[in-house]
Amino acid sequence: MDLGGLVPALAGAAAVVWGDLAGAPGWYLVADLAGGAPACAGVWLCRRRPVPAALAVIALSVPAASASVAAGIAALIAALYRRPPVAIAVGAAGVAATLARFALRPPGLAPYPVWALVGALVGAAVTGWGMLARTRRQLVLSLAERARRAEADQRLRAEEARRAERIGIAREMHDVLAHRLSLLALHAGALEFNADATPGEIAEAAGVIRLSARLALEELRTVVSVLRDPAPPPDTGPPPGGGADLGVLVEESRRAGMRVELRDHGTRLSEIPDTVGRAAYRVVQEGLTNARKHAPGRPVTVLVSGTRGAELTVEVRTPPHSGPAALAETGAGAGLTGLAERAWLAGGRLECGKTPDGGFRLAARLPWPR
Secondary structure (H helix, E strand, O other): OHHHHHHHHHHHHHHHHHHHHHOOOOHHHHHHHHHHHHHHHHHHHOOOOHHHHHHHHHHHOOOOHHHHHHHHHHHHHHHHHOOHHHHHHHHHHHHHHHHHHHHHOOOOOOOHHHHHHHHHHHHHHHHHHHHHHHHHHHHHHHHHHHHHHHHHHHHHHHHHHHHHHHHHHHHHHHHHHHHHHHHHHHHHHHHHHOOOOOHHHHHHHHHHHHHHHHHHHHHHHHHHHHHHOOOOOOOOOOOOOOOOOHHHHHHHHHHOOOOEEEEOOOOOHHHOOHHHHHHHHHHHHHHHHHHHHHOOOOOEEEEEEEOOOOEEEEEEEEOOOOOOOOOOOOOOOHHHHHHHHHHHHOOOEEEEEEOOOOOEEEEEEEEOOO
């Protein structure tokens, strides 16, 4: 804008001085020579100090007609870079200077009112053009900033979605595989330490190991398919290993040698909304897995109770255990964290900790919509 404004200012000043030389040289020529050069220099400074430089150039345009083009350009620059009230004030000063110059140096060819009207219209047009260009530029900058923020927000949402997906997949892998692998470890340990087992007992244990390994592979394949195809979320299907039937889950643990008592009070998870039923199923599954790890051989009690329209309570209790636990060090502590997230997502809460008698209690309180 500096060079683009300076060139027409110089051209206008040169045209006025040429006209003065072609006519009768007088004080007009002196005023145009003395005012045109500093007015053009003022245009060069308008980008740095728009208002003071514009007012100085406008003041020079009163005696020097050679500064009139520079004054119009200075008013335009002020309108481009300053707020509308300031731009209007500078434009009004430019119109007043034009009227004063026409009164001091009548241009001829038409009455003064006509030239005054033309000067006012030109000044208003220049100021309006600058204000419109400034508004458009601010709009473009605002849209660019909004686009940048929208892109940043989109990236943030995508990162959060990926993080949530990774957490969900990790939780699902833990909940699905920890149960199966603990069963495998339990049966393998029984075969290792039971040297007097009959061929029938060995065949039965080997069959359970084979079945558990096959189910673990199928469940792992399901989770891996989620990793390959991000379309279905990892937590949409029914819990593996018997759907939402706690009886099947408990029976698997009993076949592995655990003593499990199920008190469901007639409550069926299949009658409960999927999210709540799935969370309850995982609580029991994790509780049985932890009991195999930390309290092997001890009886486990599973309690399920609740009222439709109130809440569902799922609880797994294990008595105190002081002996060594072969699988106690195999966990990373992620199971309870995942269960707490599941309960929170279902609108409930998870409670866990030692009981007064030294045992362990894992319970979830989940909403049961009417």
